[in-house]
Amino acid sequence: ETGVTQSPTHLIKTRGQQVTLRCSSQSGHNTVSWYQQALGQGPQFIFQYYREEENGRGNFPPRFSGLQFPNYSSELNVNALELDDSALYLCASSLLQGGPMQETQYFGPGTRLLVL
Amino acid sequence: DAKTTQPNSMESNEEEPVHLPCNHSTISGTDYIHWYRQLPSQGPEYVIHGLTSNVNNRMASLAIAEDRKSSTLILHRATLRDAAVYYCILRDTNAGKSTFGDGTTLTVKP
Numbered sequence: 001e002t003g004v005t006q007s008p009t010h011l012i013k014t015r016g017q018q019v020t021l022r023c024s025s026q027s028g029h030n031t032v033s034w035y036q037q038a039l040g041q042g043p044q045f046i047f048q049y050y051r052e053e054e055n056g057r058g059n060f061p062p063r064f065s066g067l068q069f070p071n072y073s074s075e076l077n078v079n080a081l082e083l084d085d086s087a088l089y090l091c092a093s094s095l096l097q098g099g100p101m102q103e104t105q106y107f108g109p110g111t112r113l114l115v116l
Numbered sequence: 117d118a119k120t121t122q123p124n125s126m127e128s129n130e131e132e133p134v135h136l137p138c139n140h141s142t143i144s145g146t147d148y149i150h151w152y153r154q155l156p157s158q159g160p161e162y163v164i165h166g167l168t169s170n171v172n173n174r175m176a177s178l179a180i181a182e183d184r185k186s187s188t189l190i191l192h193r194a195t196l197r198d199a200a201v202y203y204c205i206l207r208d209t210n211a212g213k214s215t216f217g218d219g220t221t222l223t224v225k226p
Contacts, residue, residue: 004159033214042219044216048212056211056212057213104162104165108159110159
């Protein structure tokens, strides 16, 4: 069983640029969530995708967008990067089988983004 | 949004039990209580979750107050490998949203 993987591991961008981060879900999982974790803080929920559609979103502006593909891999895109976007970006996959969304999430190791 | 409040840090001696508290006074009826832990340079790792009743698994126990406004994660015998940041999370089962607090840094002394 392959765990959740993310790429790249580290990335440096400049303010105003765009970035795409990638996540490969754990085998058999149909749901992916993305989180932003600033240094010394807990992860903040960005959004969740289920069967290729966004089905939950946190308090992040529209320049944060995502995609989930038929093989359940996922991308996080951030446009017009700002200095405050520097953080660890985590993706988590899970298997949603209907009913309340209380399933266990499996996190990847994250992508460390630095915006200069 | 419902929020969780945890102590910033706690210490424990190896082989002793640890009780990690969490307050979530604004919890809603559809929120599940999850606990994750995070080691340096790693993503969070699932520990345990519950809704109303106390829960046990091989890693820990979760005690949930009757009014659900607080919970306690119990590590029965702390080991050095249990040193991590522990997050108490409310998972909104309708919105698919997990709200993390800032966590408790657990230090385990030999």
